[in-house]
Amino acid sequence: MAVEVAEALEAAIGELRTALGTEYVMTDFHQRAIRTTNTSPMGLHQWKDLLPDVVVMPASTAQVAAVVKIANKFLIPITPRGAGAGLADGATPMKRGIIVDIKRMCDILEIDDEDMTVTVQPGINMQELNKVLRPLNVWFPDDPASYPVNVLGGRIGAGGWSLLGTGYGHVPDLVCSMEVVTPTGDIIRVGAGGGRKIRKSSVGYRLKDLFIGHQGTLGICTEVTLDLAPRPQAQLPVFFATRSWEDAHRMTLAFNRSGIRCLSGVVMFDEAKVEFLRRDDEAWIPLPEWVNSAVATICYGTSVELEAVKSSIFDIGAANGGVYMGQEISEGDWASRHDRYHLAYHGRSDGTIRLMSWSCEDAAITWSQLPTVKRRWYEIAEALVAKHPEHFDIWGMFMYTGNPFRPWGDFLTEIDIGVNELEMTPEIWADWVEAKTQIARVSVECGGSVSAAHGGTREGEVDVACYEELKDGQFDLMKRIKKMLDPNNIMNPGKYHLDEAYEDEETA
Amino acid sequence: MSQQLSSKPFYDEKIEGTIIPLPLIKDCYAVFACRHKFCREVCPVYQDDRDESHTSYGFHTALLGISQGMGELADIRETITNCLECGACELRCPNTLFGGDFYGASTTTVDLVRKVRRDLVASEIGFEKYEEIVATVDRYIAYFEGPEGDLTKWADGLNLATSGETMLFVDYFNAFETTDIPRNAAKILTAAGVDFGILPRPGATLGELLDVNLETFVEMGRHNVAALEQAGAKRVIIINPHDYTYFTRDYTTHIGELPFEVVFITDVLEELTNNGQIVFGEATASEVFSKVSYHDPCTLNKICGITESPRSIIGKLPGVTYIDVTPVEQWSYCCGKGNASFKTLHPDTSYKIGAKRLQAAADLGVSQLVLACPHCKDQLTDVGARSGVAIEPVHILTLVAQAMGLD
Amino acid sequence: MTEQAIWKDGHWEVAPAVRGENVPLPYQLMNSPERDRIIAQRHRYLEYMHDHFADSLIQPPEGVEQIESEHGPH
Missing domain, CATH: 3.30.465.10 (Uridine Diphospho-n-acetylenolpyruvylglucosamine Reductase; domain 3)
Incomplete structure (x- = not known):
């Protein structure tokens, strides 16, 4: 760190302590290290380079404003941070500086x-x-x-x-x-x-x-x-097994077109996802061999309306080759939807366990394009695993209805890949980034969006997001807006290639 | 409940400065890899300070960071004191809750925190208020060396045997600080016709020892196991839930399988009420009818999984209206005292966590909060007096004794 | 039915062949009562989460065709 930068940082930390109190301005390594990552994979070799200089925990709007003004005064970057549970690296500081952890503001x-x-x-x-x-x-x-x-x-x-x-x-x-x-x-x-x-x-x-x-x-x-x-009176999760993913895909369209207003979500599990769940999920392990894919439907609403539509749900499933998977999977799997997928022990290499983190693409894809996207994504992912079998592992695909208030059209489409962060190298990471770029490009080429849920700022997909998905003037407008609102490029610099706004005067 | 074994022998290998043993790196990585931090909102300390440094994710990630050359053990000497050792995080971790049984690998934050604190002591780094904890330990250990009879003074006039197939184990905290609890236990068991004895000189069962001096903890444990075996114990009844965790989980790890059955007092009382050995009288008009809720001690609920017998007993008490808060909801509750040293280490946070717990009971509109742990009783009585929250903390054995007319 | 898991003492465990040097079995000792405790807590948690989101679960229609497992409990 250059002397003047170090001096500015030291002066800024002093002012931050005055504004927030010493207790809420933290510089110990572990306080910074735990607020570096989010939920997307990060090779441990990168960790040190992403450490912020200081973490602050403001308690009020006035304190947040004070922190931002101090950052502008000393030209020190700020990265706002909530739970750090995103998958787009939004809360990861790319230019060190100040992490603004907002979790004390919880009233x-x-x-x-x-x-x-x-x-x-x-x-x-x-x-x-x-x-x-x-x-x-x-x-x-x-x-x-x-x-x-x-x-x-x-x-x-x-x-x-x-x-x-x-x-x-x-x-x-x-x-x-x-x-x-x-x-x-x-x-x-x-x-x-x-x-x-x-x-x-x-x-x-x-x-x-x-x-x-x-x-x-x-x-x-x-x-x-x-x-x-x-608050819903009742819920009805129903999971159907199918003999092929094509059956699941077709069944999903039937649900999309059903007109059932309390249908709050439809989810497809592809072949590899079913195989993945058979690795270690007590409910899925004993399923018969013919179970190849699955469709889950979720209804929330009043008891009366759910009782009224349940026969339609089961009829549509059966008419499209689905067999009800029973209450243990339907209810248990739905209740565990938040927690089930975070075990490092899910990872496999050469048939044995290897600790891995979870990478989850979250493209927005229309129903008609799902077969093409699925095929092309697997080609990319399989090539990656073939090249680095000890570092990556395919964990299958989910496709969730994504259109707000309407169960048709868009699908949040994810291919999950286990990533061996512990043994990551810069060379293998470069191959990973390239694979992610290819995956993102398929999404856009098929008319979709790089991200339905988390954002398109991750290494690998950010180029596709900015230069391909947001072409035709959108990205240029983003840069102009960014520079207008943030003349010093204080707020989360390095994200979405917005630094370009400050390099190219023509965009100002 | 059977003896539960969940032990990581590699925790015995000391962390030296910046050197983290490889199995521990993988252990920490398994928590770091999730990064969703399901351990966070459930942690009573985090709920108070909102600082995720003080969570399971925080502790494991700090150690992983040390392994990556970012710091050394001494850097976390303050952070590692911010843990109640309540077990909520390790249970809530998907590694435990959704895969621990399958992989035989679970998150064990309580053991890790104790191990790190001991390593800090062994490295002569120590941690905040370490000396106060050692003083507490010394004060209690002195009882073991003290005059014959001191440790059973709580039982004066009860004429209890010192041997038998059933033994009631009474810890030092109950024996000296909350004597009504063991006295009620003894009276209830006697009235129910249970033949039992007590140890004339039990060894110390202090959680603080697990933080600072494992050797003495194990030495005392061996003494307890040998003394109980020698007394003829086939069944040992425990009345302090902290002791229940030491007997069924820590002794299993550090000493081995125990030669007798270990049961918690509420499980015994549930048996005795179910088979008619304990009969409650009808509530009379002159008795105060009370509306109560129940506080799950962290040790029973989060660490051992005992939640039903206290509810069953309360449900049978005459004149009592019971408002339940589910055990899972109570994963995020704690009385604030913690499993060992927390109240000494962080008295202000301890108080705030306790006040929050009492207020949650007050919000239910109950007048009493039923407890099954002497430490919760001690803490919440103290917090109630300081906070003015008008909830009476009452031990379950007090209510049972009253209902049996044993006052 | 997967070959990656075995049925033992009333619960599923990872098959020995799937363990490897990265499996913590050599590192962590765990007995059946501890596994039973975890399973019981999981089921309790799932029930809690259902209740968190809605007051009731609608039952499937009576007599609906349902998948049957080929091996082990389901």
């Missing part, structure tokens, strides 16, 4: 069960929020795999996707309004209406959307008013 500020909103600080977790809301018979229906661990600020920064979004909407659909600290330390409110609770308005630009899914590059959400829903 519920108002619950309104008449206008059906809740106003919270960004550090609150959804499951904890719903525990508080339950006695009022309302809930906040955002249900990602990280439901028990994630926090609202991160969900908003990533523009998150929900397993129940097809029924209840995804994070961008559930934000009524927000308070945001901008990259220059100004405090603004985005959203419609004179208050905080209007969902639909035609006044002005839709600026609220600008501050959702920006990966921490445009500001820090410090307060948000969310849309609530009535």
Whole structure:
């Protein structure tokens, strides 16, 4: 570190301590190391290079604004961080600097069960929020795999996707309004209406959307008013086994077209995913050999409506070659949807266990393109595993309905790959990045998006996202907006290639 | 409940400065690899300070970071004290909850925290307030060396035997700090017609020893096992749930399989009520009818899985309306005292965790919170007095004794 | 039926052939009561999560055709 940079950092840390209190300005190695990674794979060889210089934990909007102003004064980068449960490296600092950990800001500020909103600080977790809301018979229906661990600020920064979004909407659909600290330390409110609770308005630009899914590059959400829903009386998870993935694909279209309004999600499990679950899931291990793929349907709603539609669900499944997998798998697997896939012991190499982390693509693909994407992705993944059998392992594919409020059209499509982080080398990592680039390119070539859930900022896919998916002027506009709002490039520099905005004057 | 073995022998290998043994690196990586941090919101310490350094993920990742050349053991001497050793995180970790049984590999954060604290002591680095913990240990160990009869003074006038096929094991905390609990246990068992004895000189069963002095813990454990065996024990009844974890889990690890059955008092009382040896009287109009909830001690609930017998007994008590909070919900609860040294290490956080627990009970509209652990009783009584939360913490044996007319 | 798992003492365990040098078996000792404890806690947790999201689970229609496992419990 250059002397002047080190001096600026030291001075900044002094001011941060004055603003937040010494206890909440942390420089020990482990406090920084645990806030470096997110849920996407990282070779351990990269870890040291990604360490931030300092971690701060503000407790209020004013403290967040103070931190941002100090960062601007000393030109030290800021990376906002929620739960660190994203898969797009949004919370990983690429230029060291200050991690702003927002998890101390976790208060519920108002619950309104008449206008059906809740106003919270960004550090609150959804499951904890719903525990508080339950006695009022309302809930906040955002249900990602990280439901028990994630926090609202991160969900908003990533523009998150929900397993129940097809029924209840995804994070961008559930934000009524927000308070945001901008990259220059100004405090603004985005959203419609004179208050905080209007969902639909035609006044002005839709600026609220600008501050959702920006990966921490445009500001820090410090307060948000969310849309609530009535707590469901009942749920009906039904899993069907099929003899081929083509059967599962066809059955899914039948559900898409069923018109069942309480259908909150449809999920396909492909052949490799079923084989993966047979490795170590007590419910899947004893399934008969003919079980090749699966389709899960999830209904939430009132008891009366679910009782009324259940025969239709079972009839559609049976008419499309599905056999009901029973209550243990249907109910047990659905209840374990958040937790089941995080075991390092899932990894296999040459038939034996090898500790691996979990990489999960999350492209948005339309139903018609799924067979092509699936075939081309496997070609890429299989070539990677053939080249590095001790470092990568294919864990199969899921495809989830992704269209908000409507169970048809888009599918969050993931191919899961085990990654041996412990034994990663720069050379093998380069091959991994190249494979990810190819995977992302297939998504875009098939008319899809690189990411339905987490964002397109990861190494490997960010080039495709910026230069291929967001071509035709979108990426250029992003750069102009970024430079306008963040003249010093303070907020999460290095993400989405937005640094280019400061290199090329023509984009200013 | 059978004796449970979940032991990582490689935890015996000391961490030296920056050198992390390879099995421990893999052990830590298995937690780091998840990175979702399901261990976080369930942790009572994290709920208070929101600092994920003080979680299972934080501890394992810090050690992994040391193995990658980022720091050394001394750097985590403060962080590693921020653990209640309640077991919530290791249970909630998918490695345990969703694969521990299948792979025979689970997350064992409580053992890891104890191991790191011991390694810090062995490396002469120590940790915050280490001396206070040692002083506590010394004070209790002195009882073992003290005059004959001191350790059984709690039983004065009860005329208990010192041998038998059934032995009641009474720890030092109960024997000196919360004597009504062992006295009630003895009275209840006697009234139910159970023949039992007590050890005249039990060895210390301190969680603090697992933090600072494993050798003495094991030495005391061997003494207990030998003394109970010599007394003729085929069944040992435990009334302190912390002891229950030491007997059924730590002794199994450090001493071996025990030559007698170990049962917790509420499981025994459930048997005795089911087979008619304990009969509760009808509530009378003059008795105060109370609305109660139950606090699962971390040791029983999260570490051993005993949750049903206390609820069963409370459900049979006359004049009591019971409001349940599920054991899984209570994974994220703790009285705040912790499994060993936490209250000494962090008294303010300890108080706040306890006050939060009492307030959760108050929010249910109950008047009493039923407990099955002397440490929870001690802590929540203290917290109640300081916080003004109007909930009466009451030990389950007190209620049982009252219902049996044993006052 | 997978060859990667074996049925032992009332629960599934990873098959010995699948273990390798990276399997912690040589490192961690675990007995059946501990496995039973984990399984019981898992089932308790799954029940809790159902209850967290909705008050009830709708039962499948009576007599619906259901998959049958070829080996072991299901």
